[in-house]
Amino acid sequence: MLTDLQIAVIGGDARQLEVIRKLTELDAKVTLIGFEQLDHGFTGANKKLINEANFEDFDAILLAIPGTNQEGVVDTIFSNEKVVLTKELLQKTPKHCTIYSGISNAYLDDITSSTNHKLVKLFERDDVAIFNSIPTVEGTIMMVIQHTEYTIHSSKVAVLGLGRTGMSVARAFYNLGAKVKVGARKSEHLARILEMGLEPFELKNIENSLKNVDVVINTIPHLIVNASVISKMQPHTLIIDLASKPGGTDFRYAEKRGIKALLAPGLPGIVAPKTAGQIIANVLSQLLKDDIDARKGQKQK
Structure with a gap:
């Protein structure tokens, strides 16, 4: 009490x-x-x-x-x-x-x-972040369904970051039949991505790795999806940024390119x-x- x-x-x-x-x-x-x-x-x-x-x-x-x-x-x-x-x-x-x-x-x-x-x-805290990743995943799935014209199954999805949220998001989209690749910097994270049955890539190769994906989901809280990265993406690519404000995406340039980019921090408070x-x-x-x-x-x- x-x-x-x-x-x-x-x-x-x-x-x-x-x-x-x-x-x-x-x-x-x-x-x-x-x-x-x-x-x-x-x-x-x-x-x-x-x-x-x-x-x-x-x-x-x-x-x-x-x-x-x-x-x-x-x-x-x-x-x-x-x-x-x-x-x-x-x-x-x-x-x-x-x-x-x-x-x-x-x-x-x-x-x-x-x-x-x-x-x-x-x-x-690990306990809060891991529990909180559950409604975050559900909200991310909802947003992808709402803002794309194709199924998650067989879509090419890239997740940036293998923190607690990134891991949950990557696993969920893989279980829904997406072809998932995950970008990380640490060698142990790259090894874990491979062990999970996903395709790993180093973030230093982000431009080439995101050229042909359908959905990009960012969890890294600093500018990583910059103008140079966005300039090489396909016009239909959807970017969902889960990082805390202001996110890790150049939203101004994405809009200029006609690429839909959505900042979505605090999804648990919205969807659940x-x-x-x-x-x-x-x-x-x-x-x-x-x-x-x-x-x-x-x-x-």
């Missing part, structure tokens, strides 16, 4: 509703910031504007999955108010207050480190928000319980 734990949930989308539900069921005291337009009521949760919240009381802060932008703005679909997390607000929180986010950036890293707060990036939210809620509740036990252990010493 999380009885008497004071938790702020700041911003987010439909996934956060499952997290809020789980936290209140575990008897936490939850403050909702950026949820003024949320009709649903949760016993044990109170809505507040960010300038009304008592940051001095918070044991933990859960941000929207993307964290903040470079100006500290937190995304929320349940408010028209601009929600900004600042260094000054974090300075008000207790030393033990932990900040939880899906991912981070330079701004969030800076304000948490400069205020000596622990920042937990949930999507860097309930499942995606439950994944986050289960991991987060366990981390919060571990924090409570750790603090109790320190007090007993």
Whole structure:
């Protein structure tokens, strides 16, 4: 149980509703910031504007999955108010207050480190990323079906990156009958791709490797599908970029070439928000319980 734990949930989308539900069921005291337009009521949760919240009381802060932008703005679909997390607000929180986010950036890293707060990036955890890859795969399949005129079966599909998402995506499309090749840099990843029965290629050869494919699925979070790569693709090629914003594709040049390129981060929150939210809620509740036990252990010493 999380009885008497004071938790702020700041911003987010439909996934956060499952997290809020789980936290209140575990008897936490939850403050909702950026949820003024949320009709649903949760016993044990109170809505507040960010300038009304008592940051001095918070044991933990859960941000929207993307964290903040470079100006500290937190995304929320349940408010028209601009929600900004600042260094000054974090300075008000207790030393033990932990900040939880899906991912981070330079701004969030800076304000948490400069205020000596622990920042937990949930999507860097293997358990969250692997579970989260399931709705990501389903959403990717949906997008390919919607935006192509041919079956996945027998299509030529290239996946860029063999991380947790890349591996799940590659396996799924292979099981659907696609001819799948996977690009990677590390020799052990190239070996794993071959062991999986897929065609490996080194990313340094990306231009030649993507010349004749039907679908490109990128999971690498830096510019890799650049203008030079796109210039050699077939006009019918579909690019789906699953990397976090701004993705790893030159979308401007793709549009100029008439090649359809779609940025699709956060697919789990779109195609399966309930499942995606439950994944986050289960991991987060366990981390919060571990924090409570750790603090109790320190007090007993």
